[in-house]
Amino acid sequence: MAAYFVTGTDTDVGKTYVSSLLLQAAAQLGKRSAGYKPVSAGCDVIDGELVNDDAVQLQRAGSLALPLSTVNPIAFTPPVAPHIAAEEAGTVISTATIESGLQHIARQTPDLLIMEGAGGWRLPIGDGRYLSDVVAALKLPVIIVVGMRLGCLNHALLTAEAVQRDGLTITGWIANQVQPDMARYAQNLATLEQLMPAPLLAEVPYQGAPDEAAMAALIKQLC
Numbered sequence: 366m367a368a369y370f371v372t373g374t375d376t377d378v379g380k381t382y383v384s385s386l387l388l389q390a391a392a393q394l395g396k397r398s399a400g401y402k403p404v405s406a407g408c409d410v411i412d413g414e415l416v417n418d419d420a421v422q423l424q425r426a427g428s429l430a431l432p433l434s435t436v437n438p439i440a441f442t443p444p445v446a447p448h449i450a451a452e453e454a455g456t457v458i459s460t461a462t463i464e465s466g467l468q469h470i471a472r473q474t475p476d477l478l479i480m481e482g483a484g485g486w487r488l489p490i491g492d493g494r495y496l497s498d499v500v501a502a503l504k505l506p507v508i509i510v511v512g513m514r515l516g517c518l519n520h521a522l523l524t525a526e527a528v529q530r531d532g533l534t535i536t537g538w539i540a541n542q543v544q545p546d547m548a549r550y551a552q553n554l555a556t557l558e559q560l561m562p563a564p565l566l567a568e569v570p571y572q573g574a575p576d577e578a579a580m581a582a583l584i585k586q587l588c
């Protein structure tokens with residue numbers, strides 16, 4: 366089984382969008398794929414259940430049939446930083462729950478398991494702890510989604526520095542075109558290719574996906 370942690374240069378940079386593409390591509394190639402969003406903030410309450418859109422997207426994209434509570438064991442209603450939502454709910458984000466949730470999915474032997482963070486790499490989860498501590502304890506390789514917009518160079522380089530300082534391997538980064546036409550896109554991409562300490566895995570076009578052959582090659586590399 367291959368498991369990865371997908372982080373991003375910020376919230377709203379396309380971690381879920383890109384993770385879903387990877388899970389779908391793996392499924393189309395006959396692989397067992399599963400997404401995991403341990404901590405979410407920003408949910409609808411449907412029939413008494415907290416339903417997070419990221420979790421629903423990952424659940425649909427993966428080929429394993431998993432209940433939503435398995436894909437997303439820790440969920441909060443307001444779309445705010447999760448440790449603040451946890452405090453408001455009078456609860457503490459449990460690292461044991463995050464870890465056991467991953468092991469639970471791993472036991473169903475996916476070929477590709479993608480765990481999506483929330484926000485960026487150094488996400489506080491309360492009491493001086495960070496989601497990155499959990500990823501480090503799990504020793505998961507990291508994929509960085511770079512939301513290609515002005516400011517991403519600094520965010521991408523700082524994220525990569527922090528991941529490496531935490532002792533983790535960066536499998537690579539994905540350039541995600543969150544804007545239809547970023548000014549100097551090619552030059553920004555070239556700058557990151559030169560300065561990032563890990564390879565560019567894929568370019569994801571605005572409202573699109575890498576071509577089938579590129580995706581198949583990437584899934585082969587990741588699995």
Ligand SMILES: Nc1ncnc2c1ncn2[C@@H]1O[C@H](COP(=O)(O)OP(=O)(O)OP(=O)(O)O)[C@@H](O)[C@H]1O
Nearest residue numbers: 376377378379380381382483484542543570571572
């Ligand atoms: N390549 C793309 N083309 C067009 N829209 C995109 C692309 N990538 C992401 N988006 C859109 O940008 C928004 C943010 O993407 P997404 O939800 O995947 O971000 P995220 O990093 O997972 O955010 P969060 O921190 O909340 O988990 C969504 O509306 C998504 O559909």
Ligand SMILES: C[C@H](N)[C@H](N)CCCCCC(=O)O
Nearest residue numbers: 376406407444445446483484
């Ligand atoms: C609500 C939002 N879409 C995400 N799920 C949570 C983003 C947390 C960001 C925390 C921060 O770094 O400021």
Ligand SMILES: [Mg+2]
Nearest residue numbers: 380381419481
């Ligand atoms: Mg997301």
